[in-house]
Amino acid sequence: xxxxxxxxxREKKQSMAELKLRRLTELNARLREDLDRxxxxxxxxxxxxxxxxxxxxxxxxxxxxGSVDKREDPYAPQQSGGCCVIC
Numbered sequence: 258x259x260x261x262x263x264x265x266x267r268e269k270k271q272s273m274a275e276l277k278l279r280r281l282t283e284l285n286a287r288l289r290e291d292l293d294r295x296x297x298x299x300x301x302x303x304x305x306x307x308x309x310x311x312x313x314x315x316x317x318x319x320x321x322x323g324s325v326d327k328r329e330d331p332y333a334p335q336q337s338g339g340c341c342v343i344c
Contacts, residue, residue, distance in 0.1 A: 314322050316330050327333045 316322070316325050316332055319325060325333075
């Protein structure tokens with residue numbers, strides 16, 4: 258019986274080692290994907306954001322862009338026909 262349980266312990270250790278190897282291999286693959294992801298400098302990203310906010314009109318900041326015509330404002334309440342039918 259001692260021989261049988263020694264074999265079971267060895268198999269369990271081997272399966273644990275295989276599981277650990279598989280996890281490390283998966284982690285390595287994820288890290289390689291992260292490494293291959295294109296990067297840009299923080300200063301370039303900031304400059305891109307500054308350019309976007311300067312050129313893209315934001316209707317929620319009228320203090321910067323001035324008042325907005327109701328027809329142009331996507332956030333203005335929509336005008337309805339003034340009639341409602343309830344069935």
